[in-house]
Amino acid sequence: MxxxxxxxxxxxxxxxxxxxxxxxxxxxxxxACGLAVxxxxxxxRVARSPLLYGPVxxxxxxxxxxxxxxxxxxxxxxxxxxxVVRDSLAWPLLSEASFCATxxxxxxxxxxxxxxxxxxxxxxxxGEVEAAKSVGMSRATLYRRILLPSALRRSLxxxxxxxxxxxxxxxxxxxxxxxxxxxxxxxLYSTYYMPFEPFLAAALIYLLLTWGxxxxxxxxEGRYLAYLAPRSH
Amino acid sequence: xxKLAVSVALALSCSGLALAEQPKQIRIGVDATYEPFASKSAxxxxxxxxIDMANALCAQMKAKCVFVEQDWKGIIPALNAKKYDAIxxxxxxTDERKKAVDxxxxxxxxPSRLIAKAGxxxxxxxxxxxxxxxxxxxxxxxxxxxxxxAPAGAIVVPYDNTQQVYLDLNAGRLDGxxxxxxxxxxxxxxxxxxKGFAFIGPVLADQTIFGYGAGIALRKGDDxxxxxxxxxxxxxxxxxxxxKVNDKYFNFxxxxx
Numbered sequence: 001m002x003x004x005x006x007x008x009x010x011x012x013x014x015x016x017x018x019x020x021x022x023x024x025x026x027x028x029x030x031x032a033c034g035l036a037v038x039x040x041x042x043x044x045r046v047a048r049s050p051l052l053y054g055p056v057x058x059x060x061x062x063x064x065x066x067x068x069x070x071x072x073x074x075x076x077x078x079x080x081x082x083x084v085v086r087d088s089l090a091w092p093l094l095s096e097a098s099f100c101a102t103x104x105x106x107x108x109x110x111x112x113x114x115x116x117x118x119x120x121x122x123x124x125x126x127g128e129v130e131a132a133k134s135v136g137m138s139r140a141t142l143y144r145r146i147l148l149p150s151a152l153r154r155s156l157x158x159x160x161x162x163x164x165x166x167x168x169x170x171x172x173x174x175x176x177x178x179x180x181x182x183x184x185x186x187x188l189y190s191t192y193y194m195p196f197e198p199f200l201a202a203a204l205i206y207l208l209l210t211w212g213x214x215x216x217x218x219x220x221e222g223r224y225l226a227y228l229a230p231r232s233h
Numbered sequence: 234x235x236k237l238a239v240s241v242a243l244a245l246s247c248s249g250l251a252l253a254e255q256p257k258q259i260r261i262g263v264d265a266t267y268e269p270f271a272s273k274s275a276x277x278x279x280x281x282x283x284i285d286m287a288n289a290l291c292a293q294m295k296a297k298c299v300f301v302e303q304d305w306k307g308i309i310p311a312l313n314a315k316k317y318d319a320i321x322x323x324x325x326x327t328d329e330r331k332k333a334v335d336x337x338x339x340x341x342x343x344p345s346r347l348i349a350k351a352g353x354x355x356x357x358x359x360x361x362x363x364x365x366x367x368x369x370x371x372x373x374x375x376x377x378x379x380x381x382x383a384p385a386g387a388i389v390v391p392y393d394n395t396q397q398v399y400l401d402l403n404a405g406r407l408d409g410x411x412x413x414x415x416x417x418x419x420x421x422x423x424x425x426x427x428k429g430f431a432f433i434g435p436v437l438a439d440q441t442i443f444g445y446g447a448g449i450a451l452r453k454g455d456d457x458x459x460x461x462x463x464x465x466x467x468x469x470x471x472x473x474x475x476x477k478v479n480d481k482y483f484n485f486x487x488x489x490x
Contacts, residue, residue, distance in 0.1 A: 077397070077400055080400070080404035080406070081400075086404060086405060095405065095406050097406075175393070177390050177392060186306070187391070189306065189307075189310070190370045190391075193309040193310050193333045194310070195307070
């Protein structure tokens with residue numbers, strides 16, 4: 001019934017290998033950009049002034065409240081509809097499917113990570129904040145030395161979830177002509193008229209990647225959250 | 234108990250349908266992004282040459298067509314998964330597809346051509362070096378582009394439907410596409426988005442890729458339905474129904490030589 005022989009043909013193996021590279025590139029670049037931007041946004045998000053937290057709240061609310069596939073379509077197909085966009089300086093970038101996909105992924109992970117970090121900052125124990133103030137730390141120093149390092153560490157378990165979700169979200173890139181892992185499987189599906197084998201192979205690759213990511217985060221948690229673990233002796 | 238009775242009755246009626254030599258209802262798979270053969274009108278109805286032809290064939294067979302929409306790349310797997318009984322969706326009869334499905338005789342035959350910005354390329358494979366050519370996934374046109382244009386340095390980009398190809402042509406992400414000459418003309422060139430684009434070079438000829446015209450695809454071994462359709466195609470060619478449908482869309486005989 002099942003026939004996996006097509007999967008071991010050199011051309012098709014290469015298709016999956018290239019797909020794996022594309023997936024990893026999408027994931028790593030968007031995660032790096034998203035995380036870098038989310039740290040300052042999280043600080044703004046917990047600010048007292050509505051002028052500061054308002055825009056960030058709106059951003060995370062809209063992005064988290066709409067499907068990513070839709071956002072990707074808006075960026076890739078929607079923007080290209082307007083001549084203004086096509087004549088703009090941004091067009092060389094926006095005309096690239098890989099840029100559009102990375103942008104959509106980064107905007108997404110940034111929104112979720114911002115809320116996650118903001119939550120962790122809010123949950124910092126008052127004792128730590130008061131102690132910092134009592135030794136005369138300025139607001140900036142307080143964030144740099146106490147709030148952010150602690151919040152980033154405590155966000156690790158939630159962030160590992162986010163990374164795994166993002167890995168799976170990269171599969172949406174196949175809807176805008178990119179040949180990621182899902183795109184490679186899709187290609188084989190339409191070439192051989194067989195859905196099961198290529199998609200099963202793709203699922204297996206995602207599963208292995210997820211397993212690897214979870215292991216990496218285990219290690220990181222063991223190192224950076226050791227201070228929160230119960231005393232063993 | 235009542236539920237059980239209902240499901241038993243349902244199961245019986247279903248198996249009854251399957252046993253009938255010629256089903257009263259024929260479920261037809263169609264990709265409705267292929268103007269003027271199959272598309273959706275403003276009010277969401279399926280319209281086009283394939284749709285009218287299917288209805289004419291079903292009527293000839295004293296049956297009723299029920300249309301099921303399906304993305305092109307999944308159209309053969311869904312047939313084999315029994316989501317419908319036949320594909321009437323401008324599918325070219327090719328030797329490669331014959332490995333997966335059975336075909337009736339052709340019901341029309343129009344050639345494919347290259348479309349690009351007028352004057353931008355010459356149409357020879359070499360002139361497409363470095364150009365981005367969009368094609369419909371799993372189409373004969375994709376096969377052609379992969380065989381002739383990709384080795385000459387063209388980048389072949391597959392899409393889920395032809396509308397996305399035309400959007401990206403218009404947006405400038407693509408330099409050209411390979412399309413059925415009739416569909417490319419009606420679906421793109423004659424529309425405002427197709428302004429400045431034109432057919433480049435001659436009609437593309439490679440029978441091993443483009444096959445023997447468009448036929449109706451059926452599950453392997455579904456000979457009763459195949460014979461039924463073949464008889465119906467002959468009958469409507471003879472009794473003028475084909476011509477009536479043909480003339481609604483074309484000013485030439487789409488049946489071909």
